Amino acid sequence: MFGGNKWVPKGQHCYVTGGSQGTGLSLALILVKQGAHVSIVARDANKLKQAVEKLEQARQNSDQIIRWYSHSLSTYEGAAAALEEACKPFGGRAPDVIFNCAGSSRPAYFIEETPETFKTGMDNTYWVQAYTALVASKMMARQKAKGKIVFVASTLAYFSMVGYTSYSPGKFALRGLAEALRSEFQLYEIAVHIYYPCTIYTPGYIEENKTKPRITAKIEESDSGITPEQAAEGILQCVQRGKFQHASDWITSLFRSATRGAGPGDVLDPLRNLASWNVIELPVK
Template structure:
Protein backbone atom coordinates (compact mmCIF):
# COMPACT_ATOMS: atom_id res chain seq x y z
CA UNK A 1 0.00 0.00 0.00
CA UNK A 2 2.79 2.44 0.88
CA UNK A 3 4.54 1.81 -2.43
CA UNK A 4 1.31 2.57 -4.31
CA UNK A 5 0.85 5.85 -2.44
CA UNK A 6 4.42 6.99 -3.07
CA UNK A 7 3.94 6.44 -6.80
CA UNK A 8 0.60 8.25 -6.94
CA UNK A 9 1.65 11.39 -5.09
CA UNK A 10 3.97 12.83 -7.74
CA UNK A 11 1.40 12.02 -10.41
CA UNK A 12 -1.31 13.84 -8.49
CA UNK A 13 0.70 17.06 -8.15
CA UNK A 14 0.59 18.14 -11.85
CA UNK A 15 -3.06 17.07 -11.99
CA UNK A 16 -3.92 19.31 -9.03
CA UNK A 17 -1.97 22.21 -10.55
CA UNK A 18 -3.79 21.76 -13.86
CA UNK A 19 -7.18 21.70 -12.12
CA UNK A 20 -6.27 24.83 -10.16
CA UNK A 21 -5.18 26.70 -13.29
CA UNK A 22 -8.38 25.69 -15.11
CA UNK A 23 -10.42 26.92 -12.14
CA UNK A 24 -8.52 30.22 -12.07
CA UNK A 25 -8.99 30.71 -15.80
CA UNK A 26 -12.69 29.92 -15.62
CA UNK A 27 -13.36 32.36 -12.78
CA UNK A 28 -11.33 35.06 -14.56
CA UNK A 29 -13.21 34.61 -17.84
CA UNK A 30 -16.53 34.68 -16.01
CA UNK A 31 -15.59 37.97 -14.41
CA UNK A 32 -14.64 39.43 -17.79
CA UNK A 33 -18.14 38.74 -19.13
CA UNK A 34 -19.54 41.36 -16.75
CA UNK A 35 -16.85 44.01 -17.30
CA UNK A 36 -16.67 46.68 -20.00
CA UNK A 37 -13.47 46.68 -22.02
CA UNK A 38 -11.61 49.87 -22.95
CA UNK A 39 -11.28 50.30 -26.70
CA UNK A 40 -8.17 52.05 -28.05
CA UNK A 41 -9.58 52.50 -31.55
CA UNK A 42 -9.57 56.17 -32.50
CA UNK A 43 -7.80 57.09 -29.24
CA UNK A 44 -4.50 58.98 -29.12
CA UNK A 45 -1.98 56.75 -27.33
CA UNK A 46 1.42 58.09 -26.27
CA UNK A 47 4.16 55.47 -25.84
CA UNK A 48 7.50 56.39 -24.28
CA UNK A 49 10.38 54.07 -25.10
CA UNK A 50 8.42 53.28 -28.25
CA UNK A 51 11.37 52.81 -30.58
CA UNK A 52 12.26 49.26 -29.48
CA UNK A 53 11.50 46.37 -27.13
CA UNK A 54 8.26 46.40 -25.15
CA UNK A 55 7.48 50.00 -26.15
CA UNK A 56 7.56 49.22 -29.85
CA UNK A 57 5.59 46.00 -29.32
CA UNK A 58 2.82 47.93 -27.52
CA UNK A 59 2.85 50.67 -30.15
CA UNK A 60 2.40 48.08 -32.91
CA UNK A 61 -0.57 46.48 -31.14
CA UNK A 62 -2.19 49.89 -30.68
CA UNK A 63 -1.72 50.76 -34.36
CA UNK A 64 -3.28 47.42 -35.34
CA UNK A 65 -6.26 48.25 -33.11
CA UNK A 66 -6.80 51.54 -34.95
CA UNK A 67 -5.31 53.97 -32.43
CA UNK A 68 -3.45 57.18 -33.20
CA UNK A 69 0.04 56.52 -31.83
CA UNK A 70 2.88 58.84 -30.82
CA UNK A 71 6.19 57.25 -29.83
CA UNK A 72 9.04 58.99 -28.04
CA UNK A 73 12.66 57.90 -27.60
CA UNK A 74 16.12 59.46 -27.53
CA UNK A 75 17.56 57.35 -30.36
CA UNK A 76 16.63 58.96 -33.69
CA UNK A 77 17.80 56.01 -35.78
CA UNK A 78 15.68 53.56 -33.81
CA UNK A 79 12.74 55.92 -34.11
CA UNK A 80 13.15 55.99 -37.88
CA UNK A 81 13.22 52.19 -38.04
CA UNK A 82 10.24 51.91 -35.70
CA UNK A 83 8.20 54.30 -37.82
CA UNK A 84 8.73 52.10 -40.87
CA UNK A 85 7.28 49.16 -38.95
CA UNK A 86 4.33 51.14 -37.65
CA UNK A 87 3.49 52.67 -41.04
CA UNK A 88 3.53 49.21 -42.61
CA UNK A 89 0.72 47.98 -40.33
CA UNK A 90 -1.56 51.01 -40.12
CA UNK A 91 -5.23 50.06 -40.53
CA UNK A 92 -6.46 53.41 -41.84
CA UNK A 93 -4.96 56.34 -43.79
CA UNK A 94 -6.52 58.67 -41.24
CA UNK A 95 -4.44 57.30 -38.36
CA UNK A 96 -1.95 59.83 -36.99
CA UNK A 97 1.32 58.03 -36.33
CA UNK A 98 4.23 60.22 -35.22
CA UNK A 99 7.65 59.88 -33.60
CA UNK A 100 9.61 62.35 -31.47
CA UNK A 101 13.09 62.45 -29.96
CA UNK A 102 13.25 63.72 -26.38
CA UNK A 103 15.08 62.89 -23.14
CA UNK A 104 12.39 62.26 -20.53
CA UNK A 105 14.53 62.10 -17.38
CA UNK A 106 13.86 65.79 -16.67
CA UNK A 107 10.62 67.65 -16.09
CA UNK A 108 11.50 70.00 -18.94
CA UNK A 109 12.02 67.14 -21.38
CA UNK A 110 8.74 65.50 -20.37
CA UNK A 111 6.85 68.79 -20.84
CA UNK A 112 8.42 69.51 -24.23
CA UNK A 113 7.65 66.01 -25.45
CA UNK A 114 3.98 66.34 -24.49
CA UNK A 115 3.78 69.74 -26.20
CA UNK A 116 5.05 68.12 -29.38
CA UNK A 117 2.78 65.05 -29.35
CA UNK A 118 -0.31 67.13 -28.57
CA UNK A 119 0.20 69.55 -31.47
CA UNK A 120 -1.15 67.29 -34.28
CA UNK A 121 -4.24 66.66 -32.12
CA UNK A 122 -5.33 70.30 -31.73
CA UNK A 123 -3.41 70.53 -28.47
CA UNK A 124 -5.46 67.82 -26.77
CA UNK A 125 -3.72 65.59 -24.26
CA UNK A 126 -3.30 61.89 -25.24
CA UNK A 127 -6.11 59.59 -24.15
CA UNK A 128 -3.64 57.03 -22.81
CA UNK A 129 -0.03 57.37 -21.66
CA UNK A 130 2.08 54.20 -21.80
CA UNK A 131 5.36 54.91 -19.98
CA UNK A 132 7.69 52.13 -21.13
CA UNK A 133 11.04 53.93 -21.29
CA UNK A 134 13.88 52.91 -18.98
CA UNK A 135 16.92 50.71 -18.58
CA UNK A 136 18.47 48.27 -16.11
CA UNK A 137 22.14 47.86 -15.19
CA UNK A 138 22.35 45.38 -12.29
CA UNK A 139 25.54 44.91 -10.31
CA UNK A 140 26.63 44.37 -6.72
CA UNK A 141 25.82 47.32 -4.45
CA UNK A 142 29.44 47.82 -3.42
CA UNK A 143 30.32 48.33 -7.09
CA UNK A 144 27.91 51.25 -7.46
CA UNK A 145 29.00 54.88 -7.62
CA UNK A 146 27.12 58.12 -7.14
CA UNK A 147 26.79 58.40 -10.92
CA UNK A 148 25.41 54.88 -11.47
CA UNK A 149 23.02 55.17 -8.52
CA UNK A 150 21.59 58.45 -9.78
CA UNK A 151 21.40 57.17 -13.36
CA UNK A 152 19.42 54.10 -12.31
CA UNK A 153 16.94 56.23 -10.37
CA UNK A 154 16.57 58.49 -13.41
CA UNK A 155 16.00 55.52 -15.72
CA UNK A 156 13.62 53.63 -13.42
CA UNK A 157 11.63 56.32 -11.60
CA UNK A 158 12.05 59.87 -12.88
CA UNK A 159 11.75 58.90 -16.57
CA UNK A 160 8.15 57.93 -15.78
CA UNK A 161 7.31 60.21 -12.86
CA UNK A 162 7.92 63.46 -14.77
CA UNK A 163 5.73 62.36 -17.68
CA UNK A 164 2.96 61.25 -15.30
CA UNK A 165 3.11 64.58 -13.45
CA UNK A 166 2.94 66.69 -16.61
CA UNK A 167 0.25 64.55 -18.28
CA UNK A 168 -1.98 64.46 -15.20
CA UNK A 169 -1.81 68.24 -14.77
CA UNK A 170 -3.01 68.66 -18.35
CA UNK A 171 -5.78 66.09 -17.94
CA UNK A 172 -7.09 67.76 -14.78
CA UNK A 173 -6.76 71.26 -16.22
CA UNK A 174 -8.70 70.26 -19.37
CA UNK A 175 -11.12 68.08 -17.39
CA UNK A 176 -10.48 65.11 -19.68
CA UNK A 177 -10.51 61.46 -18.70
CA UNK A 178 -7.52 59.33 -19.53
CA UNK A 179 -5.27 56.43 -18.69
CA UNK A 180 -1.76 56.56 -17.23
CA UNK A 181 0.14 53.29 -17.43
CA UNK A 182 3.31 52.80 -15.37
CA UNK A 183 5.84 50.07 -16.03
CA UNK A 184 7.58 48.42 -13.05
CA UNK A 185 8.92 44.84 -12.80
CA UNK A 186 8.92 41.78 -10.55
CA UNK A 187 11.51 43.76 -8.57
CA UNK A 188 8.73 46.18 -7.72
CA UNK A 189 7.31 43.37 -5.55
CA UNK A 190 10.37 41.42 -4.42
CA UNK A 191 14.04 41.98 -3.70
CA UNK A 192 16.87 40.14 -5.43
CA UNK A 193 20.64 40.29 -5.21
CA UNK A 194 22.19 42.52 -7.87
CA UNK A 195 19.29 44.98 -8.09
CA UNK A 196 20.13 47.30 -5.19
CA UNK A 197 20.26 50.39 -7.42
CA UNK A 198 17.49 49.28 -9.80
CA UNK A 199 14.93 47.95 -7.33
CA UNK A 200 14.22 51.14 -5.32
CA UNK A 201 13.05 52.99 -8.44
CA UNK A 202 10.74 50.14 -9.44
CA UNK A 203 9.31 49.96 -5.93
CA UNK A 204 8.94 53.74 -5.86
CA UNK A 205 6.85 53.52 -9.03
CA UNK A 206 4.55 51.08 -7.28
CA UNK A 207 4.15 53.51 -4.37
CA UNK A 208 3.45 56.35 -6.79
CA UNK A 209 0.90 54.33 -8.77
CA UNK A 210 -0.83 53.08 -5.60
CA UNK A 211 -1.15 56.67 -4.38
CA UNK A 212 -2.37 58.08 -7.68
CA UNK A 213 -4.96 55.32 -8.13
CA UNK A 214 -6.69 56.65 -5.04
CA UNK A 215 -6.00 60.35 -5.55
CA UNK A 216 -7.11 60.36 -9.19
CA UNK A 217 -10.55 59.06 -8.29
CA UNK A 218 -11.14 62.80 -7.94
CA UNK A 219 -10.62 63.26 -11.67
CA UNK A 220 -11.76 59.99 -13.34
CA UNK A 221 -8.20 59.27 -14.46
CA UNK A 222 -7.39 55.55 -14.56
CA UNK A 223 -4.03 54.36 -13.25
CA UNK A 224 -2.40 51.06 -14.23
CA UNK A 225 1.00 49.58 -13.43
CA UNK A 226 2.61 46.51 -15.00
CA UNK A 227 5.03 44.09 -13.33
CA UNK A 228 6.81 41.97 -15.96
CA UNK A 229 9.54 39.43 -15.30
CA UNK A 230 12.27 38.49 -17.75
CA UNK A 231 11.65 39.86 -21.24
CA UNK A 232 13.84 39.00 -24.19
CA UNK A 233 14.32 42.45 -25.74
CA UNK A 234 17.40 44.45 -26.82
CA UNK A 235 17.50 45.90 -23.30
CA UNK A 236 17.85 42.39 -21.84
CA UNK A 237 21.23 41.90 -23.54
CA UNK A 238 22.44 45.24 -22.15
CA UNK A 239 21.15 44.28 -18.71
CA UNK A 240 23.03 40.97 -18.73
CA UNK A 241 26.33 42.71 -19.56
CA UNK A 242 26.65 43.90 -15.94
CA UNK A 243 24.43 41.35 -14.17
CA UNK A 244 26.23 39.28 -11.50
CA UNK A 245 26.54 35.54 -12.19
CA UNK A 246 24.65 34.73 -9.00
CA UNK A 247 21.69 36.80 -10.21
CA UNK A 248 21.73 35.02 -13.56
CA UNK A 249 21.72 31.68 -11.73
CA UNK A 250 18.71 32.61 -9.59
CA UNK A 251 16.81 33.87 -12.64
CA UNK A 252 17.29 30.59 -14.51
CA UNK A 253 13.90 29.41 -13.23
CA UNK A 254 12.09 32.36 -14.86
CA UNK A 255 11.14 31.15 -18.36
CA UNK A 256 10.86 34.69 -19.71
CA UNK A 257 8.78 36.03 -22.61
CA UNK A 258 9.35 38.14 -25.68
CA UNK A 259 8.35 41.79 -25.77
CA UNK A 260 5.54 40.92 -28.20
CA UNK A 261 4.15 38.29 -25.84
CA UNK A 262 4.17 40.58 -22.82
CA UNK A 263 2.74 43.50 -24.78
CA UNK A 264 -0.43 41.47 -25.41
CA UNK A 265 -0.84 40.77 -21.69
CA UNK A 266 -0.14 44.38 -20.77
CA UNK A 267 -2.66 45.78 -23.23
CA UNK A 268 -5.23 43.16 -22.22
CA UNK A 269 -4.86 44.26 -18.59
CA UNK A 270 -5.33 47.92 -19.53
CA UNK A 271 -8.38 47.10 -21.65
CA UNK A 272 -9.91 45.12 -18.78
CA UNK A 273 -9.31 47.93 -16.31
CA UNK A 274 -6.81 46.00 -14.15
CA UNK A 275 -4.75 48.13 -11.78
CA UNK A 276 -1.75 45.88 -11.03
CA UNK A 277 -1.07 43.99 -14.26
CA UNK A 278 0.86 40.71 -14.05
CA UNK A 279 -0.30 38.43 -16.86
CA UNK A 280 1.88 35.42 -15.99
CA UNK A 281 2.10 32.76 -13.29
CA UNK A 282 4.90 34.18 -11.10
CA UNK A 283 3.70 37.75 -11.53
CA UNK A 284 0.21 36.85 -10.34
CA UNK A 285 1.59 35.06 -7.28
CA UNK A 286 3.74 38.07 -6.36
CA UNK A 287 0.86 40.48 -7.06
CA UNK A 288 -1.75 38.64 -4.99
CA UNK A 289 0.66 38.06 -2.10
CA UNK A 290 2.11 41.58 -1.90
CA UNK A 291 -0.49 44.00 -3.23
CA UNK A 292 -1.09 45.66 0.16
CA UNK A 293 -4.23 47.82 -0.02
CA UNK A 294 -4.30 47.86 -3.83
CA UNK A 295 -7.60 46.49 -5.17
CA UNK A 296 -7.66 42.93 -6.45
CA UNK A 297 -8.67 42.05 -9.97
CA UNK A 298 -10.94 39.20 -8.86
CA UNK A 299 -11.39 38.32 -5.20
CA UNK A 300 -11.71 34.56 -5.68
CA UNK A 301 -8.88 34.27 -8.19
CA UNK A 302 -6.55 36.43 -6.10
CA UNK A 303 -7.39 34.42 -2.97
CA UNK A 304 -6.15 31.30 -4.75
CA UNK A 305 -3.01 33.08 -6.01
CA UNK A 306 -2.44 34.38 -2.49
CA UNK A 307 -2.66 30.87 -1.06
CA UNK A 308 -0.10 29.61 -3.58
CA UNK A 309 2.20 32.48 -2.61
CA UNK A 310 1.68 31.86 1.11
CA UNK A 311 2.89 28.30 0.64
CA UNK A 312 5.48 28.77 -2.10
CA UNK A 313 7.20 32.11 -1.52
CA UNK A 314 8.85 31.20 1.82
CA UNK A 315 10.26 28.10 0.11
CA UNK A 316 11.50 30.25 -2.77
CA UNK A 317 13.13 32.73 -0.36
CA UNK A 318 14.92 29.97 1.56
CA UNK A 319 16.19 28.50 -1.70
CA UNK A 320 17.47 31.86 -2.96
CA UNK A 321 19.17 32.68 0.36
CA UNK A 322 20.89 29.30 0.29
CA UNK A 323 22.11 29.92 -3.25
CA UNK A 324 23.52 33.30 -2.27
CA UNK A 325 25.36 31.88 0.76
CA UNK A 326 26.85 29.17 -1.44
CA UNK A 327 28.20 31.88 -3.75
CA UNK A 328 30.29 33.56 -1.02
CA UNK A 329 33.67 32.03 -1.93
CA UNK A 330 33.26 32.73 -5.65
CA UNK A 331 32.17 36.28 -4.82
CA UNK A 332 35.30 36.92 -2.75
CA UNK A 333 37.44 35.72 -5.66
CA UNK A 334 35.50 38.01 -7.98
CA UNK A 335 36.12 41.04 -5.74
CA UNK A 336 39.81 40.16 -5.42
CA UNK A 337 40.20 39.91 -9.20
CA UNK A 338 38.49 43.29 -9.58
CA UNK A 339 41.02 44.84 -7.16
CA UNK A 340 38.30 45.76 -4.69
CA UNK A 341 40.24 44.87 -1.54
CA UNK A 342 43.39 46.69 -2.65
CA UNK A 343 41.36 49.89 -3.08
CA UNK A 344 40.18 49.87 0.55
CA UNK A 345 42.26 52.86 1.58
CA UNK A 346 41.13 54.93 -1.41
CA UNK A 347 37.49 54.02 -0.84
CA UNK A 348 37.69 54.98 2.84
CA UNK A 349 39.29 58.30 2.00
CA UNK A 350 36.54 59.27 -0.41
CA UNK A 351 33.64 58.14 1.77
Protein backbone atom coordinates in the same frame (compact mmCIF):
# COMPACT_ATOMS: atom_id res chain seq x y z
CA MET B 1 -13.43 38.91 -14.34
CA PHE B 2 -15.93 38.15 -17.14
CA GLY B 3 -16.61 41.71 -18.33
CA GLY B 4 -14.58 41.48 -21.54
CA ASN B 5 -12.78 44.41 -23.10
CA LYS B 6 -13.91 47.87 -21.94
CA TRP B 7 -11.56 50.07 -23.97
CA VAL B 8 -11.09 50.26 -27.73
CA PRO B 9 -7.91 51.88 -29.15
CA LYS B 10 -9.45 52.89 -32.48
CA GLY B 11 -9.39 56.66 -32.92
CA GLN B 12 -7.60 57.22 -29.60
CA HIS B 13 -4.32 59.12 -29.26
CA CYS B 14 -1.91 56.74 -27.56
CA TYR B 15 1.37 58.18 -26.29
CA VAL B 16 4.03 55.46 -25.90
CA THR B 17 7.35 56.17 -24.20
CA GLY B 18 10.21 53.79 -24.94
CA GLY B 19 8.50 53.22 -28.28
CA SER B 20 11.59 52.83 -30.45
CA GLN B 21 12.20 49.16 -29.59
CA GLY B 22 11.24 46.25 -27.37
CA THR B 23 7.96 46.28 -25.49
CA GLY B 24 7.13 49.88 -26.38
CA LEU B 25 7.46 49.25 -30.10
CA SER B 26 5.48 46.00 -29.88
CA LEU B 27 2.69 47.84 -28.06
CA ALA B 28 2.73 50.69 -30.59
CA LEU B 29 2.36 48.17 -33.42
CA ILE B 30 -0.67 46.57 -31.77
CA LEU B 31 -2.27 49.96 -31.21
CA VAL B 32 -1.70 51.05 -34.81
CA LYS B 33 -3.18 47.79 -36.10
CA GLN B 34 -6.26 48.51 -34.00
CA GLY B 35 -6.71 51.95 -35.55
CA ALA B 36 -5.15 54.21 -32.90
CA HIS B 37 -3.20 57.42 -33.42
CA VAL B 38 0.24 56.71 -31.98
CA SER B 39 3.05 58.97 -30.78
CA ILE B 40 6.28 57.23 -29.79
CA VAL B 41 9.01 58.86 -27.71
CA ALA B 42 12.59 57.77 -27.01
CA ARG B 43 16.09 59.24 -27.12
CA ASP B 44 17.59 57.61 -30.23
CA ALA B 45 16.29 59.40 -33.36
CA ASN B 46 17.59 56.72 -35.74
CA LYS B 47 15.80 53.94 -33.89
CA LEU B 48 12.65 56.05 -33.78
CA LYS B 49 12.73 56.59 -37.55
CA GLN B 50 13.08 52.85 -38.13
CA ALA B 51 10.27 52.16 -35.68
CA VAL B 52 7.90 54.56 -37.43
CA GLU B 53 8.60 52.84 -40.74
CA LYS B 54 7.27 49.63 -39.18
CA LEU B 55 4.28 51.46 -37.73
CA GLU B 56 3.45 53.00 -41.11
CA GLN B 57 3.33 49.54 -42.66
CA ALA B 58 0.74 48.54 -40.04
CA ARG B 59 -1.56 51.57 -40.37
CA GLN B 60 -5.22 50.78 -41.00
CA ASN B 61 -6.31 54.03 -42.63
CA SER B 62 -4.88 57.27 -43.98
CA ASP B 63 -6.38 59.34 -41.15
CA GLN B 64 -4.17 57.79 -38.47
CA ILE B 65 -1.54 60.16 -37.05
CA ILE B 66 1.74 58.32 -36.44
CA ARG B 67 4.66 60.43 -35.20
CA TRP B 68 7.99 60.06 -33.38
CA TYR B 69 9.70 62.44 -30.94
CA SER B 70 13.27 62.32 -29.69
CA HIS B 71 13.56 63.46 -26.06
CA SER B 72 15.15 62.36 -22.80
CA LEU B 73 12.33 61.66 -20.34
CA SER B 74 14.43 61.43 -17.17
CA THR B 75 13.94 65.16 -16.50
CA TYR B 76 10.74 67.11 -16.02
CA GLU B 77 11.73 69.54 -18.77
CA GLY B 78 12.32 66.72 -21.25
CA ALA B 79 9.05 65.01 -20.39
CA ALA B 80 7.14 68.30 -20.72
CA ALA B 81 8.72 69.15 -24.08
CA ALA B 82 8.00 65.69 -25.48
CA LEU B 83 4.34 65.70 -24.48
CA GLU B 84 3.72 69.26 -25.66
CA GLU B 85 5.22 68.47 -29.07
CA ALA B 86 3.21 65.25 -29.42
CA CYS B 87 -0.06 67.06 -28.66
CA LYS B 88 0.36 69.73 -31.37
CA PRO B 89 -1.13 67.59 -34.19
CA PHE B 90 -4.21 67.15 -31.96
CA GLY B 91 -4.79 70.83 -31.29
CA GLY B 92 -2.98 70.67 -27.96
CA ARG B 93 -5.38 68.11 -26.50
CA ALA B 94 -3.95 65.64 -24.01
CA PRO B 95 -3.45 62.05 -25.20
CA ASP B 96 -6.22 59.62 -24.38
CA VAL B 97 -3.74 57.12 -22.94
CA ILE B 98 -0.18 57.48 -21.66
CA PHE B 99 1.77 54.21 -21.90
CA ASN B 100 4.98 54.46 -19.82
CA CYS B 101 7.16 51.75 -21.35
CA ALA B 102 10.50 53.57 -21.06
CA GLY B 103 13.12 52.17 -18.70
CA SER B 104 16.36 50.24 -18.47
CA SER B 105 18.43 48.19 -16.06
CA ARG B 106 22.13 47.94 -15.26
CA PRO B 107 22.57 45.07 -12.75
CA ALA B 108 25.57 45.22 -10.42
CA TYR B 109 26.61 44.59 -6.83
CA PHE B 110 25.66 47.45 -4.51
CA ILE B 111 29.24 48.00 -3.34
CA GLU B 112 30.26 48.55 -6.98
CA GLU B 113 27.76 51.37 -7.47
CA THR B 114 28.81 55.01 -7.54
CA PRO B 115 26.63 58.03 -6.75
CA GLU B 116 26.36 58.60 -10.51
CA THR B 117 25.31 55.05 -11.46
CA PHE B 118 22.93 54.86 -8.50
CA LYS B 119 21.22 58.10 -9.54
CA THR B 120 21.08 56.93 -13.15
CA GLY B 121 19.34 53.77 -11.96
CA MET B 122 16.53 55.82 -10.39
CA ASP B 123 16.37 58.10 -13.43
CA ASN B 124 15.93 55.12 -15.78
CA THR B 125 13.39 53.23 -13.67
CA TYR B 126 11.35 55.77 -11.71
CA TRP B 127 11.76 59.33 -12.98
CA VAL B 128 11.55 58.31 -16.64
CA GLN B 129 7.93 57.30 -15.96
CA ALA B 130 7.03 59.55 -13.02
CA TYR B 131 7.84 62.81 -14.80
CA THR B 132 5.73 61.83 -17.80
CA ALA B 133 2.85 60.95 -15.49
CA LEU B 134 3.21 64.30 -13.70
CA VAL B 135 3.21 66.33 -16.92
CA ALA B 136 0.35 64.33 -18.44
CA SER B 137 -1.86 64.45 -15.35
CA LYS B 138 -1.48 68.24 -15.09
CA MET B 139 -2.55 68.56 -18.71
CA MET B 140 -5.47 66.13 -18.34
CA ALA B 141 -6.73 67.83 -15.17
CA ARG B 142 -6.44 71.30 -16.72
CA GLN B 143 -8.36 70.18 -19.81
CA LYS B 144 -10.80 68.02 -17.80
CA ALA B 145 -9.83 65.10 -20.00
CA LYS B 146 -10.80 61.62 -18.80
CA GLY B 147 -7.58 59.92 -19.76
CA LYS B 148 -5.57 56.90 -18.69
CA ILE B 149 -2.03 56.64 -17.34
CA VAL B 150 -0.30 53.26 -17.54
CA PHE B 151 2.93 52.33 -15.75
CA VAL B 152 5.17 49.36 -16.49
CA ALA B 153 6.91 48.03 -13.38
CA SER B 154 8.42 44.57 -12.88
CA THR B 155 8.21 41.41 -10.82
CA LEU B 156 11.05 43.13 -8.94
CA ALA B 157 8.57 45.73 -7.69
CA TYR B 158 7.24 43.01 -5.34
CA PHE B 159 10.53 41.55 -4.14
CA SER B 160 14.20 42.15 -4.81
CA MET B 161 17.49 40.29 -4.80
CA VAL B 162 21.23 40.61 -5.31
CA GLY B 163 22.20 42.55 -8.42
CA TYR B 164 19.20 44.85 -8.64
CA THR B 165 19.99 47.53 -6.06
CA SER B 166 19.85 50.33 -8.66
CA TYR B 167 16.80 48.91 -10.47
CA SER B 168 14.35 47.41 -8.01
CA PRO B 169 13.99 50.51 -5.76
CA GLY B 170 12.69 52.51 -8.72
CA LYS B 171 10.16 49.82 -9.56
CA PHE B 172 9.02 49.66 -5.92
CA ALA B 173 8.59 53.42 -6.12
CA LEU B 174 6.44 53.12 -9.26
CA ARG B 175 4.20 50.72 -7.41
CA GLY B 176 3.76 53.20 -4.55
CA LEU B 177 3.13 56.04 -6.99
CA ALA B 178 0.49 54.08 -8.90
CA GLU B 179 -1.35 53.12 -5.70
CA ALA B 180 -1.41 56.74 -4.55
CA LEU B 181 -2.54 58.05 -7.94
CA ARG B 182 -5.27 55.43 -8.24
CA SER B 183 -6.86 57.05 -5.20
CA GLU B 184 -6.12 60.70 -5.98
CA PHE B 185 -7.06 60.64 -9.66
CA GLN B 186 -10.63 59.63 -8.92
CA LEU B 187 -10.99 63.38 -8.38
CA TYR B 188 -10.27 63.95 -12.08
CA GLU B 189 -11.66 60.72 -13.60
CA ILE B 190 -8.18 59.71 -14.75
CA ALA B 191 -7.71 55.94 -14.72
CA VAL B 192 -4.41 54.46 -13.48
CA HIS B 193 -3.03 51.05 -14.44
CA ILE B 194 0.23 49.25 -13.68
CA TYR B 195 1.66 46.14 -15.33
CA TYR B 196 4.18 43.81 -13.67
CA PRO B 197 6.16 41.77 -16.22
CA CYS B 198 8.76 39.11 -15.53
CA THR B 199 11.89 39.01 -17.69
CA ILE B 200 11.21 40.41 -21.17
CA TYR B 201 13.58 39.34 -23.94
CA THR B 202 14.27 42.78 -25.41
CA PRO B 203 17.43 44.53 -26.68
CA GLY B 204 17.60 46.07 -23.20
CA TYR B 205 17.77 42.59 -21.67
CA ILE B 206 20.80 41.81 -23.83
CA GLU B 207 22.47 44.99 -22.56
CA GLU B 208 21.74 44.29 -18.89
CA ASN B 209 23.29 40.83 -19.16
CA LYS B 210 26.63 42.49 -19.94
CA THR B 211 26.93 43.72 -16.35
CA LYS B 212 24.74 41.19 -14.52
CA PRO B 213 26.53 39.39 -11.65
CA ARG B 214 26.86 35.63 -12.15
CA ILE B 215 24.88 34.91 -9.00
CA THR B 216 21.96 37.01 -10.30
CA ALA B 217 21.98 35.15 -13.61
CA LYS B 218 22.03 31.85 -11.70
CA ILE B 219 19.00 32.80 -9.60
CA GLU B 220 17.12 33.84 -12.76
CA GLU B 221 17.67 30.53 -14.54
CA SER B 222 14.16 29.33 -13.66
CA ASP B 223 12.54 32.48 -15.09
CA SER B 224 11.22 31.44 -18.50
CA GLY B 225 10.57 35.07 -19.50
CA ILE B 226 8.24 36.49 -22.14
CA THR B 227 8.59 38.17 -25.52
CA PRO B 228 8.02 41.90 -26.07
CA GLU B 229 4.85 40.96 -27.95
CA GLN B 230 3.53 39.01 -24.96
CA ALA B 231 4.36 41.91 -22.64
CA ALA B 232 2.57 44.34 -24.95
CA GLU B 233 -0.52 42.13 -24.99
CA GLY B 234 -0.45 42.02 -21.18
CA ILE B 235 -0.30 45.81 -20.94
CA LEU B 236 -3.20 46.16 -23.36
CA GLN B 237 -5.28 43.58 -21.48
CA CYS B 238 -4.69 45.48 -18.24
CA VAL B 239 -6.20 48.61 -19.78
CA GLN B 240 -8.95 46.97 -21.83
CA ARG B 241 -10.27 45.01 -18.88
CA GLY B 242 -10.14 48.01 -16.57
CA LYS B 243 -7.71 46.36 -14.16
CA PHE B 244 -5.61 48.51 -11.87
CA GLN B 245 -2.77 45.99 -11.74
CA HIS B 246 -1.90 42.98 -13.83
CA ALA B 247 0.96 40.47 -13.56
CA SER B 248 2.50 38.71 -16.54
CA ASP B 249 2.81 35.21 -15.07
CA TRP B 250 1.83 32.93 -12.20
CA ILE B 251 4.92 33.55 -10.06
CA THR B 252 4.52 37.32 -10.29
CA SER B 253 0.83 36.88 -9.43
CA LEU B 254 1.85 35.02 -6.28
CA PHE B 255 4.05 37.88 -5.16
CA ARG B 256 1.32 40.39 -6.05
CA SER B 257 -1.23 38.51 -4.00
CA ALA B 258 1.09 38.04 -1.02
CA THR B 259 2.15 41.71 -0.96
CA ARG B 260 -1.01 43.35 -2.26
CA GLY B 261 -0.76 46.67 -0.45
CA ALA B 262 -3.53 49.12 -1.30
CA GLY B 263 -4.32 47.58 -4.67
CA PRO B 264 -7.48 45.56 -5.33
CA GLY B 265 -7.29 41.79 -5.56
CA ASP B 266 -9.35 39.20 -7.43
CA VAL B 267 -11.25 36.00 -6.69
CA LEU B 268 -8.16 33.80 -7.09
CA ASP B 269 -6.10 35.62 -4.46
CA PRO B 270 -7.06 33.28 -1.59
CA LEU B 271 -5.62 30.35 -3.59
CA ARG B 272 -2.52 32.34 -4.47
CA ASN B 273 -2.02 33.24 -0.83
CA LEU B 274 -2.02 29.57 0.09
CA ALA B 275 0.44 28.78 -2.68
CA SER B 276 2.77 31.60 -1.65
CA TRP B 277 2.63 30.79 2.09
CA ASN B 278 5.78 28.67 1.96
CA VAL B 279 7.83 30.63 -0.55
CA ILE B 280 11.44 29.51 -0.10
CA GLU B 281 13.77 32.26 1.07
CA LEU B 282 16.87 32.72 -1.07
CA PRO B 283 20.00 31.46 0.72
CA VAL B 284 22.51 34.12 1.70
CA LYS B 285 25.58 31.89 1.69
